[in-house]
Amino acid sequence: MTAKTNSSDTIQLTIQNGVATITLNRPKQLNSFNEEMHKALAATLDEVVEDEQVRAVIITGAGKGFCAGQDLGNRDPRKQTYDLGQTITEFYNPLMRRLKDLGKPTIAVVNGVAAGAGIGIALACDIVLCADKAKFAMAFGKIGLVPDSGLTWTLVQLVGLARAKALVLTNATLSAEQALEYGLVWRVYESERLMDEALALTTALAHGPALGTALTIKALNAATYNSLEEQLKLEANYQQQAGFSDDYKEGVTAFLEKRPAVFYKNK
Numbered sequence: 001m002t003a004k005t006n007s008s009d010t011i012q013l014t015i016q017n018g019v020a021t022i023t024l025n026r027p028k029q030l031n032s033f034n035e036e037m038h039k040a041l042a043a044t045l046d047e048v049v050e051d052e053q054v055r056a057v058i059i060t061g062a063g064k065g066f067c068a069g070q071d072l073g074n075r076d077p078r079k080q081t082y083d084l085g086q087t088i089t090e091f092y093n094p095l096m097r098r099l100k101d102l103g104k105p106t107i108a109v110v111n112g113v114a115a116g117a118g119i120g121i122a123l124a125c126d127i128v129l130c131a132d133k134a135k136f137a138m139a140f141g142k143i144g145l146v147p148d149s150g151l152t153w154t155l156v157q158l159v160g161l162a163r164a165k166a167l168v169l170t171n172a173t174l175s176a177e178q179a180l181e182y183g184l185v186w187r188v189y190e191s192e193r194l195m196d197e198a199l200a201l202t203t204a205l206a207h208g209p210a211l212g213t214a215l216t217i218k219a220l221n222a223a224t225y226n227s228l229e230e231q232l233k234l235e236a237n238y239q240q241q242a243g244f245s246d247d248y249k250e251g252v253t254a255f256l257e258k259r260p261a262v263f264y265k266n267k
Helices: 035-050 084-100 117-124 151-159 161-169 176-182 191-206 210-222 228-243 246-256
Strands: 004-007 011-016 019-024 056-061 065-067 106-110 113-115 127-131 135-137 173-175 187-189
Touching (some): 011 035, 035 084, 056 065, 065 117, 106 117, 106 191, 117 135, 117 151, 127 176, 173 176, 176 187, 187 191, 210 228, 210 246, 228 246
Parallel strands (some): 056 106, 065 113
Antiparallel strands (some): 004 011, 011 019
């Protein structure tokens, strides 16, 4: 597939070989969010969902940081009072839901500091890779706030209630190796290798069976709230859908013919 690049002041999008790379692009602010970037990211996610040639998505940050959460530069409480609940409801909560329900595998490539909501965005992705110099800074308590962007749920799911409480109440900053130990990230790479490794993994996912991959992600997400009986019924339903797909036919045919399966054709 021919490379396609779109960009705005705050979000860059490159599409190549089935992979959409979305780069948060406010490097001077460590890619922290303002309203413009929220809207640009929402529009970009709409675009990659609608593009049938996009089969997997990378989210990363420009410059030295991944995402430092909310930009506090335009939130000075000495000048006016802000309704932060409205900000969460209008921007962050829809973003978290969208990432979870994207229908295509998402890879967070944490190239530098992830703080506050930046951690929430990374953990909303299906797989997290990070640079060996990356940091994960909880930070909400330092400014008198509570964790948002799904972190009060996600952290408990990933590390357990006791450790989640300790992380957020002490405003802990985790190194890349600590994040790996705690199960927040899948792999840690040297900065120079990070994007190459991310592209290799994401391209492999993009060239896999699209329906089966999407249904697998949905099934694993559902396991966080389903009972075993509910999950068994869900597996039967999803396996039925996958079994009627062209990808299943191709996969089994390739196995019988002793050749690699071809699930994705470049256009």
